[in-house]
């Protein structure tokens with residue numbers, strides 16, 4: 001019998017392949033991605049990352065397993081240190097000023113992705129919310145591993161790729177996979193199916209996050 005995370009990964013396979021092959025990713029690697037699109041991505045990702053951290057804390061409050069709570073509370077303090085450092089550096093290098101950040105409103109797909117995660121927690125359950133968080137770790141770790149062998153001629157893009165291939169990040173990804181498997185074990189069949197759906201929908205929003213940046217989506 002396959003684990004719930006294997007089933008999730010299997011069902012989301014076409015969406016993951018579409019992410020791997022998305023022009024945003026392809027051009028990140030070749031260095032052809034216009035910097036305006038990368039800037040757009042970073043500004044929108046701020047919204048995602050803030051809510052992602054908040055959600056870790058809110059999910060942790062609703063779970064009882066001490067090890068799971070501890071992992072999620074650690075995630076609630078924000079990004080891991082290396083990711084945070086890289087982002088501060090990117091914002092400085094690209095001269096993204098506080099004024100520009102203030103003027104940026106959340107774009108439709110970023111809004112939909114974040115809303116989906118809150119929906120899974122408050123209309124669904126903490127188990128479903130954990131399943132919704134998982135593609136964030138797992139897809140980026142897979143991307144980091146795949147892209148690292150090619151690298152990018154643009155230093156900034158190379159640094160971005162490297163963030164997601166660190167041993168610490170791989171370890172965090174594996175822990176999150178193990179958490180979702182553990183939570184899936186004592187879920188009833190309807191809840192299991194809902195966890196898989198939450199994962200597949202997050203995978204959809206991950207794909208459309210690249211698309212949003214690539215087309216500089218507006219309301």
Ligand SMILES: Cc1ncc(C[n+]2csc(CCO)c2C)c(N)n1
Nearest residue numbers: 045048052079080083136137140209
């Ligand atoms: C849309 C979007 N999805 C996933 C990530 C990657 N990510 C964000 S927080 C985190 C966990 C620990 O740092 C990871 C892997 C991203 N940046 N933006």
